[in-house]
Amino acid sequence: DTGVSQDPRHKITKRGQNVTFRCDPISEHNRLYWYRQTLGQGPEFLTYFQNEAQLEKSRLLSDRFSAERPKGSFSTLEIQRTEQGDSAMYLCASSPTGVQGYTFGSGTRLTVV
Amino acid sequence: GENVEQHPSTLSVQEGDSAVIKCTYSDSASNYFPWYKQELGKGPQLIIDIRSNVGEKKDQRIAVTLNKTAKHFSLHITETQPEDSAVYFCAAKTSYDKVIFGPGTSLSVIP
Numbered sequence: 001d002t003g004v005s006q007d008p009r010h011k012i013t014k015r016g017q018n019v020t021f022r023c024d025p026i027s028e029h030n031r032l033y034w035y036r037q038t039l040g041q042g043p044e045f046l047t048y049f050q051n052e053a054q055l056e057k058s059r060l061l062s063d064r065f066s067a068e069r070p071k072g073s074f075s076t077l078e079i080q081r082t083e084q085g086d087s088a089m090y091l092c093a094s095s096p097t098g099v100q101g102y103t104f105g106s107g108t109r110l111t112v113v
Numbered sequence: 114g115e116n117v118e119q120h121p122s123t124l125s126v127q128e129g130d131s132a133v134i135k136c137t138y139s140d141s142a143s144n145y146f147p148w149y150k151q152e153l154g155k156g157p158q159l160i161i162d163i164r165s166n167v168g169e170k171k172d173q174r175i176a177v178t179l180n181k182t183a184k185h186f187s188l189h190i191t192e193t194q195p196e197d198s199a200v201y202f203c204a205a206k207t208s209y210d211k212v213i214f215g216p217g218t219s220l221s222v223i224p
Contacts, residue, residue, distance in 0.1 A: 004156070033211070042117075042202050042214030043157065056211060091156055100145045100164075100206060104156030 004105035006092050012111045013082055020078045021108045025094030032075050033102060034067055035091040036060065043091055049075060050097070082112045115140040115207045119215030127223050132190045134218045136203035139184070145206035146179060146186050150199045151217075157202060161188070193222045 005024040013019050025032050030051050035043035046065070047057045051072035061067075064082075069075040079086055089109050093102035116139040126132050138146075144165040149157035163170045163177045163186065170177050174193075179186045190197055203215045 035214075040217070042119075042204075042216050045211045045213065048211060093156075101147055101159045101162055102212065104149075104158070106154070106156045 004092055004094050004103050006090075006105040006108050008108055009106065010109045010111075012113060015084060015112055016081055018078065018080045019082060019110065020076055021090055021092075021110075023075045023077070023092030023094075023105060025074070025092070026103055027073075029094035029096050029103070030072065031095045031097060032069055033093040033095075034075070034077050035093065035104075037089040037091055037107070038087075046077075079110075082110075084112045086110060087112045115143060115205055115213040117203060117205050117213050117215040119203050119218055121218060122216065123219045123221075125221045125223060126193050128193060128195060130193055132193055132197070132220055132222075134188045134201055134203065134220075136186050136188075136215050137184055138186070138205040138213075140205065140207055141181075141184065143205040143207050145212075146177070147204050147206070147212065148175075148177060148188050149202045149204065149214075151202065152199045160201075190220075193220075195222050195224050198222045 007022045033048040034046040037043045047067050049069040064080045067077045089107040091107045093104040095102050119136045147162040150160045151157045174191045176189045200217045200219050202217050204212045206212045
């Protein structure tokens with residue numbers, strides 16, 4: 001098991017474009033979390049899944065953001081009509097049920113120009 | 114909702130000295146308090162955690178303490194080494210099963 005994998009590692013996009021990130025959790029981890037981290041700040045919760053069900057979404061997740069986990073394995077986070085304020089590190093984490101601690105991936109760094 | 118504060122924001126210590134990072138949380142229902150270490154270009158890594166029914170936990174050079182009454186918890190690193198240099202985040206898990214992070218402490222260990 002190679003841990004939580006995120007793709008791409010870096011993404012530069014023009015304002016107004018759509019972007020999609022992928023997260024592959026540790027196999028058999030049924031919980032998957034998305035966080036956003038800006039420079040000098042702690043990660044901010046965006047949303048989480050238990051299997052394929054999206055159980056909670058932060059107010060930070062505007063209607064331009066959508067996350068899916070169609071088969072309870074990998075997840076995608078899409079941002080439509082990107083804005084400069086979307087520039088951040090997008091982190092994915094996973095955990096098995098009953099285990100409190102998360103394992104994070106290395107993140108996808110998004111730069112909107 | 115839960116809010117986690119963390120101090121100091123930066124900390125510089127000599128190699129071999131101790132480092133202490135302090136956090137407070139607002140939601141009395143929080144029951145799990147993890148600490149993460151983040152190195153440049155990497156995601157946060159869980160280094161130690163404590164549950165609300167425990168007052169103190171130690172793992173080699175790292176220890177955490179929790180004061181539920183005051184809603185304070187702290188990370189203590191003894192005999193610091195240069196490889197301890199990183200950003201450290203405290204966090205609290207609410208009853209809604211999400212972890213809320215503090216703003217982070219940048220620790221520099223000077224050889």
